[in-house]
Amino acid sequence: MRKILLAFALIGAVVFSACQKEPTPIDIPITCNSYEELQNGVCVVVDAEAKLLSDVFSNLDTFNDYTLDIIVQNQMELYNMTIEFDNNKSSFEIDGNKEYYMYNNGINEHYFKQGDSFQKESLSEPLSDNFLFFYHLDAEMFTSLDGKYYLNIQNNSDIEAFFEMEFPECTVQNFELTIEGEQISGMIFDLIAGEINYRMVMTFSLIGETSITIPVV
Amino acid sequence: MKKYIFLVLLILTFTFVQLIDIQAAFRLTETTKETIYIEGVRHTKIVGSIDMDGLITDQVINYLGANPSSRSDLNIVVADNYSPYEWHMSGLPIIIDTIHQRYDYLEVIGGVNGDFYDINDTGQPLSLHVRDFEVIQRGYGGTRNAVGFKDNGEVVFGIPEFDGYELLVYNDEGQLKKRVPINHINEDPLNESELSVYFDDYLNTIPAQYNKVIIEGIETKINLNKSGYFGKGSLVATTTEQVNIEEHQFIIVGNEFNNDNLITEHDYVVVQLGLGGEWNDVRFAIGADAQPLVISGEANLALNAGASWNFPAPRTAVGVKSDGTVFFVVVDGRNPPLGMDGVKLRELGEIMAYFGAETAYNLDGGGSSTMALKDLEAGGYAILNTPSDGRVRSVSNGVFFVKGELRPVPDPIPVWPDTRNQLSMPTNIYVDEQNVLHFDEIQGSVSYSVIIDGKETIVTDNQLSLALSVGSHEISIRTKGGALYKSSDYTEHITYNVYPSDIYKFISLFQDFASKNTNP
Numbered sequence: 001m002r003k004i005l006l007a008f009a010l011i012g013a014v015v016f017s018a019c020q021k022e023p024t025p026i027d028i029p030i031t032c033n034s035y036e037e038l039q040n041g042v043c044v045v046v047d048a049e050a051k052l053l054s055d056v057f058s059n060l061d062t063f064n065d066y067t068l069d070i071i072v073q074n075q076m077e078l079y080n081m082t083i084e085f086d087n088n089k090s091s092f093e094i095d096g097n098k099e100y101y102m103y104n105n106g107i108n109e110h111y112f113k114q115g116d117s118f119q120k121e122s123l124s125e126p127l128s129d130n131f132l133f134f135y136h137l138d139a140e141m142f143t144s145l146d147g148k149y150y151l152n153i154q155n156n157s158d159i160e161a162f163f164e165m166e167f168p169e170c171t172v173q174n175f176e177l178t179i180e181g182e183q184i185s186g187m188i189f190d191l192i193a194g195e196i197n198y199r200m201v202m203t204f205s206l207i208g209e210t211s212i213t214i215p216v217v
Numbered sequence: 218m219k220k221y222i223f224l225v226l227l228i229l230t231f232t233f234v235q236l237i238d239i240q241a242a243f244r245l246t247e248t249t250k251e252t253i254y255i256e257g258v259r260h261t262k263i264v265g266s267i268d269m270d271g272l273i274t275d276q277v278i279n280y281l282g283a284n285p286s287s288r289s290d291l292n293i294v295v296a297d298n299y300s301p302y303e304w305h306m307s308g309l310p311i312i313i314d315t316i317h318q319r320y321d322y323l324e325v326i327g328g329v330n331g332d333f334y335d336i337n338d339t340g341q342p343l344s345l346h347v348r349d350f351e352v353i354q355r356g357y358g359g360t361r362n363a364v365g366f367k368d369n370g371e372v373v374f375g376i377p378e379f380d381g382y383e384l385l386v387y388n389d390e391g392q393l394k395k396r397v398p399i400n401h402i403n404e405d406p407l408n409e410s411e412l413s414v415y416f417d418d419y420l421n422t423i424p425a426q427y428n429k430v431i432i433e434g435i436e437t438k439i440n441l442n443k444s445g446y447f448g449k450g451s452l453v454a455t456t457t458e459q460v461n462i463e464e465h466q467f468i469i470v471g472n473e474f475n476n477d478n479l480i481t482e483h484d485y486v487v488v489q490l491g492l493g494g495e496w497n498d499v500r501f502a503i504g505a506d507a508q509p510l511v512i513s514g515e516a517n518l519a520l521n522a523g524a525s526w527n528f529p530a531p532r533t534a535v536g537v538k539s540d541g542t543v544f545f546v547v548v549d550g551r552n553p554p555l556g557m558d559g560v561k562l563r564e565l566g567e568i569m570a571y572f573g574a575e576t577a578y579n580l581d582g583g584g585s586s587t588m589a590l591k592d593l594e595a596g597g598y599a600i601l602n603t604p605s606d607g608r609v610r611s612v613s614n615g616v617f618f619v620k621g622e623l624r625p626v627p628d629p630i631p632v633w634p635d636t637r638n639q640l641s642m643p644t645n646i647y648v649d650e651q652n653v654l655h656f657d658e659i660q661g662s663v664s665y666s667v668i669i670d671g672k673e674t675i676v677t678d679n680q681l682s683l684a685l686s687v688g689s690h691e692i693s694i695r696t697k698g699g700a701l702y703k704s705s706d707y708t709e710h711i712t713y714n715v716y717p718s719d720i721y722k723f724i725s726l727f728q729d730f731a732s733k734n735t736n737p
Binding site: 070072077079084085088091092094095096097099101108114117133135162167193196198 | 656727
């Protein structure tokens with residue numbers, strides 16, 4: 001008899017536990033990107049160019065090594081500079097004179113040529129957000145037109161902040177972004193400082209392929 | 218008794234005549250007198266009159282003087298605007314421009330016209346013309362005076378002394394490699410040891426039996442009467458063949474003079490009538506008139522020759538005081554309505570003595586008389602006097618006060634062939650952020666030659682502050698060894714760029730961008 005009672009009790013426990021009430025489903029709202037539209041409960045891309053631009057800026061966050069060629073044009077005068085990044089190393093070059101930087105153990109080291117050999121010094125200037133330059137940009141700041149991407153006027157100040165460190169009250173105009181694949185390939189714009197209009201042409205290359213060897217000191 | 222009276226009268230007559238002859242009454246009355254100083258040079262303008270033995274004339278006198286022996290950066294140069302192969306006449310302002318082109322480290326303060334010259338044809342000066350130790354013109358005849366200026370401020374007057382023709386061979390540093398006496402001009406050597414030089418006025422073929430060094434002339438000057446030759450140039454060929462001289466060339470002819478490779482394509486040579494005696498180390502010299510205006514501080518009242526000596530005319534003169542002050546005087550003339558009567562040479566002598574001359578000589582005058590001075594207000598140079606032609610006349614040469622150090626004379630090579638050890642080239646060359654050029658010191662050097670865009674600067678220290686214009690500059694350096702060591706070769710050039718100030722701002726921005734955006 002005790003075995004039978006035990007069996008009923010066991011069955012009853014199993015039945016009770018199996019019959020607990022299921023939770024009520026929660027209705028989560030779907031948020032689409034600006035270039036998508038919700039169709040039948042699913043985000044569908046409706047602006048391919050905007051999506052591309054968004055992807056480009058997402059990829060920008062992964063820029064660890066690339067080369068940036070800069071042309072500063074003042075009427076007939078052209079000045080070429082090249083900046084390279086390779087993770088914790090970078091370089092700046094103009095007219096064959098190349099300097100190197102390496103961030104190591106919290107110290108930014110500067111390598112510069114002096115005579116026949118390189119010298120090293122530690123840089124101690126604090127990092128300013130203004131030095132981020134184009135890293136401030138995102139896709140929302142641009143308007144695409146005929147395959148070209150123009151920085152909205154109200155966002156020019158993000159670029160101006162960089163140049164204002166040397167050219168107070170300068171203005172940026174006609175900022176155009178060019179794209180190849182899903183990467184930024186260039187930036188062209190006018191920088192107006194006082195009476196002078198500088199045409200700035202910046203070209204990205206060797207993205208993911210730039211390698212820097214710090215000179216031996 | 219009659220004899221005694223006659224004798225007394227005769228003695229009195231001689232005494233009286235002599236008194237008149239040596240003691241003229243001279244007075245200079247200054248109606249106005251203005252004096253200014255520019256860069257240590259004094260200019261005084263006197264408007265007034267002179268009274269010479271009772272003859273009163275109106276005069277305008279300009280004085281320009283300084284003491285070059287008191288300051289190393291105040292010097293005197295004699296200058297011209299001759300063409301490389303011809304004499305030439307130019308106005309004083311153009312000659313001043315030429316000084317600035319020839320010696321860009323000197324600035325003319327002021328000066329006057331110089332020697333008498335062949336005004337109707339070539340512009341050749343009549344007497345000695347020495348430019349930076351180079352005897353361009355020895356002068357017609359042997360009786361014309363000159364004024365020579367030495368580096369120590371000493372001034373030499375009188376008839377120049379010469380040591381005969383000489384061949385001077387200089388290396389590319391301007392060090393004298395060797396001086397060789399020249400035995401003949403435009404004539405064959407008479408024996409194995411003689412040396413001849415042929416200029417391009419020699420019309421015959423030079424025979425084959427001699428060694429010949431053919432020199433392309435950088436500058437050649439030949440006297441109109443063939444009494445003087447000057448040549449400066451560099452080697453174009455050596456030969457033993459017979460040759461004809463081409464235009465602007467001169468040929469050194471001898472036997473063993475070039476056996477030890479004395480003259481190379483890196484050298485330059487000078488053929489000139491070398492100065493001797495107290496004229497030996499004269500750096501600049503200009504020709505003057507036949508007789509001195511002032512002797513031992515007294516006007517030369519025995520003067521009885523020279524350019525229209527007894528007629529009033531515009532005049533230019535050069536004098537030196539006992540303390541070493543050199544001064545030029547220009548007296549205007551041929552313009553009585555403006556109070557410019559001009560002076561005779563004896564009167565000019567009195568004026569020079571009035572200004573304190575110990576010795577003075579007359580230079581070319583008349584319409585040539587010109588005095589120029591740096592114009593601080595308008596820039597350029599002002600003509601201080603009133604040239605009697607109504608305009609500045611083109612003249613052969615002039616003499617000027619200049620501001621700036623004259624280039625030191627490089628030490629000559631002690632012996633030839635040169636057996637000195639060669640110094641190393643400078644290393645570790647760079648320009649710092651303060652635009653100072655640095656390089657490592659080389660033991661044994663006496664100085665360094667820094668060539669920037671082809672222009673040489675000599676520094677004794679192993680650094681040089683640069684003040685270069687915007688653009689790209691090429692810099693190379695050699696170590697100079699002086700007399701003890703052979704100088705090094707020049708280094709490979711380094712390129713140093715100077716950017717406009719706005720581009721430096723871009724550079725700074727992008728350097729910071731590069732340095733601050735690495736991934737830690």
